[in-house]
Amino acid sequence: MNDDAVNTIKWIIESIPYGRVATYSQIAELAGLPRRARFVARILSDSDDSDALPWHRVVRADGRIAPRPGADKQATRLRRERVDVIDGRIDLKRYGWNDDRDMLTE
Template sequence: MPAKPSDELARMILNVIALIPQGKVASYGQLAQLAGLPRHARLVGRVLREMDEVSDLPWHRVVSSQGKISVQKLDEQGMNIQASKLLEEGVAVIKGKINLKLYQWDGSIQ
């Protein structure tokens, strides 16, 4: 089993996730880069997996580098929870994918 990310590294990643604006998405690699941890996209995934399910952080705005939905959890109606949350924010999800040219966060803080 992989080692648990240090609290400091996790905090760095979670701080960047908190900055992703509504209606935008970011990839795992992009978040790692913005957190000062280039080439650590998998660490971002590990931190997200260990996050509390009731967190207020916008975890649903994190997608793969191809714009694919990563989380496969379904709600009571059988809808993908991540896709539902993105749709509520106006992000189009087509066949489990987001058009990164339209919706990828540029990293700027608003």
């Protein structure tokens, strides 16, 4: 993949609001790269702290935290910003990144 696509994806991840989560596939979709969820995952995997990405706000399509060494830290970081993580799972209805709902007054 070209660096352009990589940068686009990184930019999208950076724009996930505090206290919300987005899925791998959702990010790929927003980047105009449907069916590239794994590509998004790869970018996160390859990235390091110097990228300063909110990697903890990226979860699986069903709201679960992707299992891997260090996954526990993700739950901690999310809870630190008031995101409920129950049994390794996040309720996307409530915490999923959705611009529509961001505009509503609840």
